[in-house]
Amino acid sequence: MRASLIQIAVNEDESVDARRERVSSLVRDQAGSADLVVLPELWTTGAFAYELFAAEAEPLEGPTFEAMAKAARDAGVWLHAGSIPERDPDGPLYNTALVFSPEGELAATYRKIHRFGFDKGEAVLMSAGRELVTVRLPETVVGLSTCYDLRFPELYRGLVDRGAETLIVSAGWPERRRSHWTLLAQARAVENQAYVVACAGAGTHAGVPQAGHSIVVDPWGEVLAEAGAGEEVLRVSFDPGRVGVTREQFPALKDRLLGMDVPRRS
Numbered sequence: 001m002r003a004s005l006i007q008i009a010v011n012e013d014e015s016v017d018a019r020r021e022r023v024s025s026l027v028r029d030q031a032g033s034a035d036l037v038v039l040p041e042l043w044t045t046g047a048f049a050y051e052l053f054a055a056e057a058e059p060l061e062g063p064t065f066e067a068m069a070k071a072a073r074d075a076g077v078w079l080h081a082g083s084i085p086e087r088d089p090d091g092p093l094y095n096t097a098l099v100f101s102p103e104g105e106l107a108a109t110y111r112k113i114h115r116f117g118f119d120k121g122e123a124v125l126m127s128a129g130r131e132l133v134t135v136r137l138p139e140t141v142v143g144l145s146t147c148y149d150l151r152f153p154e155l156y157r158g159l160v161d162r163g164a165e166t167l168i169v170s171a172g173w174p175e176r177r178r179s180h181w182t183l184l185a186q187a188r189a190v191e192n193q194a195y196v197v198a199c200a201g202a203g204t205h206a207g208v209p210q211a212g213h214s215i216v217v218d219p220w221g222e223v224l225a226e227a228g229a230g231e232e233v234l235r236v237s238f239d240p241g242r243v244g245v246t247r248e249q250f251p252a253l254k255d256r257l258l259g260m261d262v263p264r265r266s
């Protein structure tokens with residue numbers, strides 16, 4: 001399976017419309033060299049540009065949806081199009097990821113469950129998603145997650161329980177906590193014996209320098225590919241069959257006790 005992670009830099013001199021055009025063209029450039037393309041979180045605004053969330057919020061089937069559906073179809077790839085600030089018809093905003101099939105059909109949406117910011121920013125501006133989402137691709141089942149979700153291992157266990165073998169993380173992670181990003185991506189891969197395909201943003205979002213360093217980790221925790229700090233397309237090939245082999249040869253997931261129906265000894 002060939003994946004391209006497009007580590008987009010958000011630069012305040014570029015309009016959202018211009019960035020959408022540029023990203024569409026970057027997706028189209030992956031035609032013939034990728035089966036799966038992954039984009040970062042909130043790349044239209046920047047993940048930390050809180051004051052733009054409401055102004056740039058779109059209905060689900062808004063301009064980013066239209067552009068990304070077309071780009072996926074033109075490139076003939078599965079596209080995790082990162083996330084958009086989605087305005088639900090009932091009013092609330094969500095941080096919503098979109099996944100398209102190579103025919104340009106919407107395959108899944110995922111509303112970010114864990115919002116970042118504690119008592120400000122995204123945590124107060126956006127509503128929380130409630131559903132775990134997996135998508136069956138021809139070669140692997142992917143589980144969806146967004147940025148701060150990476151700190152919550154129970155989410156990934158839930159995805160694995162729903163069949164996930166490849167865990168996608170779409171993020172806008174700050175440089176300040178880059179060591180956490182790399183460590184947590186490897187931890188999620190090792191503990192779930194799954195691939196982690198984690199695409200971060202680059203540039204500076206509303207004064208917050210971004211880490212970049214998109215990363216792909218195999219089910220043994222080895223880093224298969226890692227980007228630098230700036231805008232970059234990180235390309236990697238991996239064998240989804242390694243998930244089953246790893247889980248068979250080192251069957252730690254079968255030793256789970258908590259949260260399972262455990263026969264009690266006493």
Ligand SMILES: NC(=O)CCC(=O)C(=O)O
Nearest residue numbers: 047116147148172174177
């Ligand atoms: N956009 C985010 O979710 C940022 C998460 C973050 O900065 C962290 O977990 O650290």
